[in-house]
Amino acid sequence: MKRTAAVLALAYGIYFLSLFGTGGLYFYIHPIYVVPTAVTGALLVALGLASWRSGGPAVSRLAAVILALPVSLGFLLPAQPLSPATASQRGVASASLGRGDAPTFDVEARPERYTIKDWVKVFAADPEPGRHAGKPVRVTGFVHHDPSLPADSFLVARFVVQCCAVDAEPVGLPVRSAGPPPPAGRWVEVEGAWEVHDVNGRRRAVIAATAVTPTARPDQPYLY
Amino acid sequence: MSGLARAQDGVTIFLGVIIEAAPFLLLGVLVSQALALVLARERTLRWLPRDRLGSLAAMAGLGALFPVCECGNVPVARRLITRGVPAAAAVVFLLSAPALNPVVALSTFAAFRERPLMVVYRLAFTFLVAMGVGLLLTWHPRPDDLLRRRVIDDGHDHGAPVTTTPVRRFAQGTLAEFVEMGAVLVVGAALAALTQTLVPRTALLGIGQGPVVSVAAMMALAVVLSICSTVDAFVALAYAGTFTDGSLIAFLVFGPMVDIKSLLLMLTVFTAKTVALVAVVVTEMVFLLGLVLNYWIG
Numbered sequence: 001m002k003r004t005a006a007v008l009a010l011a012y013g014i015y016f017l018s019l020f021g022t023g024g025l026y027f028y029i030h031p032i033y034v035v036p037t038a039v040t041g042a043l044l045v046a047l048g049l050a051s052w053r054s055g056g057p058a059v060s061r062l063a064a065v066i067l068a069l070p071v072s073l074g075f076l077l078p079a080q081p082l083s084p085a086t087a088s089q090r091g092v093a094s095a096s097l098g099r100g101d102a103p104t105f106d107v108e109a110r111p112e113r114y115t116i117k118d119w120v121k122v123f124a125a126d127p128e129p130g131r132h133a134g135k136p137v138r139v140t141g142f143v144h145h146d147p148s149l150p151a152d153s154f155l156v157a158r159f160v161v162q163c164c165a166v167d168a169e170p171v172g173l174p175v176r177s178a179g180p181p182p183p184a185g186r187w188v189e190v191e192g193a194w195e196v197h198d199v200n201g202r203r204r205a206v207i208a209a210t211a212v213t214p215t216a217r218p219d220q221p222y223l224y
Numbered sequence: 225m226s227g228l229a230r231a232q233d234g235v236t237i238f239l240g241v242i243i244e245a246a247p248f249l250l251l252g253v254l255v256s257q258a259l260a261l262v263l264a265r266e267r268t269l270r271w272l273p274r275d276r277l278g279s280l281a282a283m284a285g286l287g288a289l290f291p292v293c294e295c296g297n298v299p300v301a302r303r304l305i306t307r308g309v310p311a312a313a314a315v316v317f318l319l320s321a322p323a324l325n326p327v328v329a330l331s332t333f334a335a336f337r338e339r340p341l342m343v344v345y346r347l348a349f350t351f352l353v354a355m356g357v358g359l360l361l362t363w364h365p366r367p368d369d370l371l372r373r374r375v376i377d378d379g380h381d382h383g384a385p386v387t388t389t390p391v392r393r394f395a396q397g398t399l400a401e402f403v404e405m406g407a408v409l410v411v412g413a414a415l416a417a418l419t420q421t422l423v424p425r426t427a428l429l430g431i432g433q434g435p436v437v438s439v440a441a442m443m444a445l446a447v448v449l450s451i452c453s454t455v456d457a458f459v460a461l462a463y464a465g466t467f468t469d470g471s472l473i474a475f476l477v478f479g480p481m482v483d484i485k486s487l488l489l490m491l492t493v494f495t496a497k498t499v500a501l502v503a504v505v506v507t508e509m510v511f512l513l514g515l516v517l518n519y520w521i522g
Contacts, residue, residue, distance in 0.1 A: 005399040008406075016243070028240040036247040043250060047402075050395040057400035063407035070242050070410055073235060082236055085229035089421070162458040165240030166416060167451055 004064045006056040009048035011071045016041030024079035026220045029164045081221040082159055084142045084185040087170035092144050092157050112138045116158045117223040120171050129196045129205035137173075137207050138191045140215060144172055145184045148200065154181040156190045156207075161222040168222060174199070177209040189213045234421040241413035241450070241485075249409060252296020253401045256303040257394055272309065280358040283313040284351055287321030297321045298489040299401055305493065311370040315502060316358035318490065322453040322480035323350040332476065335457035336464075342473065345517065349477045353509045357502055370498040408492055412485025416450040419484075432463065438471035439514035443507070446479035453480035470518030478510040 019025045020038040029037065051057070114122065116139050122132070141156040149155070155172030175181075175190050176197070182188055192209040199206065273279045287297075300321075301314045309317075322328070329343055336342040364370060431437045442463070451459055456479050460472050480486070482503050490499050 005396075005403050008403060009399055012246070016246070019243070025243065027236065028243045033244055033247065037243055040247040040250050044402075047395050047399055051392060051399055054392050054396070057396040059400055059403045063404050066407040066410050067403055070239060070413070074239055077232075077235060080232050080236055082233050083229040085226065086233040086421070089230070163451060164244035165237045166244075166420065166449060167459045 002055040003052065004056065004061075005059045006048045006051050008064060008067055008071070009044045009051075011068075011075075013041045013044030013046075013048060015071050015074050016044070019074075019079065022079070023219055026222070027079050027081040027165070030161050030224055031220075033164070081217070082165055082168055084144060084157070086168070087142070087144050087157055087159070087172075090168075090170055092146065092155055092170040092172040112136045115139060115223055116141050116156065116171060116173055117160050119173055123205065129194075129203055132194045132205050133196050135194050136191075137193060138189065139173065140187070140189045140218060141172065143182045143184050143186045143188055144170070145181070146172070146174075149174060150176075150199070152176055152181065153199075153206065154184075156188060159222045161224055171223075173207055174204065175207045175209050175212070177212050179212070182212060182214065187215050187217050189215045230421055234417045237420050238413050238417035241416055242410060245409055245413070245485075246406075248296045249405055250398075250402060252299045253398050253405065255296070256299035256401060257397045259300065259303045259307075260397065261390075261394065272313075276359070276362055277355075279310070279313050280316045280355055280362070283309070283317040283358070284320040284324060284354055286317055287324045288326060298486075298493060299405055302493045305371065310362070311367050311494070311498075312358045312361035312364070314493070315361055315498075316354045319357060319481045319502070319506065320350055320354035322486075323347070323477065324354070328453050328457075328480075332457040335461045342469070342476075345473045346476045349473060349510070349513050350480075352513070353477060353481065353506055356509055357505050360505060361498075361502075370494055372493060372495055404492065405489065408488045409485060412450060412483075412488045415484045416448070419448045432466040432471070433468065435468055435470065435518040436515060438468045439474045439511055439518065442467060442471040442475040443478045443510065443514075446475045447483050449479070450483040450485045451479065456480070468518050470514040470516070473517055474510050474514035477513070478506070481506050481510075 016025075016037050019028070020034065020041060025034050025037060114137070119137070119139065126132070139156055141158045144155040144157040146153075146155050153174055153176045156175050157170050157172030159168040159170050161168045173190075175192070176195075189212075190207060190209050191211040191213075192207045194205050195208040196203055197206045198204075273282050297318055301318050304317065305311065305314050324347055329347060332343045332346055333340060361367075361370065431441050442460075446456075449456075449459065457476060460475050463475075464472060487499060487503060490502070494502075
């Protein structure tokens, strides 16, 4: 096949550009890499077209077959973000995240606008649970059942991504709900306020939920 | 958790690595092809220092001019070799360039703003290890045996017909190199995705405070994760509270030099024996430096 390399370049170019168009890139990489990836897609299309007429370079059949695999998977399977299954495999951290990564928001201004990651930073900056009691919370995340929590509690969690899905770290906040906790993996919006509870002999801040509403997965499922 | 969700996440991680690395890979290939155009007349790089230490140090400094990740550096190194740069010097370039450049220094500083010494340790140790391995290789009796035969023969052109225009030649050379390097990247991404979905990360992390065991654990983590050097400092940060400083520096020095995908990419230039030797020596040196930091400095 004379045009194998050109076909591969076109396929990858179109794949990257279509992910860029549909917003699917957000399932795989950090937003700062979205534009470079789109530019790469455009360059690959240009390279493919430029060498189309002359037939393209000779490449090894093995390399071509290997390179064809991911792009076929990408076209055949729907683009999917990491599922909550990976959260339990990686272990959800509810402790420190981003030391020295000072909150970029006004800590006391609008706590009900904080994301899960913002709250993790707030608690990293000031771990004393008592000083956060009573602050209002409204966060969106997926439900994660942590066996170390009491039966009426669960974690509301999100993946934090630095670079791409490889480094996604799940972080979560403990929630205590009036009703039975929703099934693991369900996306929910949790509303409530922080309370201090005794969890396994440790004083811990827990969200006392006034409402746990099922919701759709956000378009950008990760936090950054 | 269901096996289907796991498999699907494996695919997401797999594609994530490829999508994230693709711009860097293409950038590296473009730099390599541009070098080929610029150096088309010259068979050897005459401006390089002749003496042993000087030529190695020059290669370590060259990384500052190519702020691309591991995946982008291999095509550049290959081009340098076909233009007469000795194999040992090319290894120094490959080991140092991913970490010893301004972009990585900045991102490491951004992550460890409270402790700028971490940046100094990272850069200094990277230089030390790269130079050490390079020096060792200069004593090889037959330096050409370090390389794959094909790389040495490859010096003239990239198989493109001479009749085509320079633009077409450039496009064809870029495509050929992109396909070849891309295939290796795909294998590396697949291995990284497999280990990530099969090995529970918490298994590695129960051991963060032992001065010896933590260094080994973070080095293992670096190999498994295979993250780009420009962002690995932020990942290291996630372990800053629980792991020793020596182990964090070991992670930051070791990761860009030895991980699944960079080893596979290196195999396209060097023989398996050379790559194994480099990996072993780098592992030993980084491990020792991590221990030195934990016991005598930190």
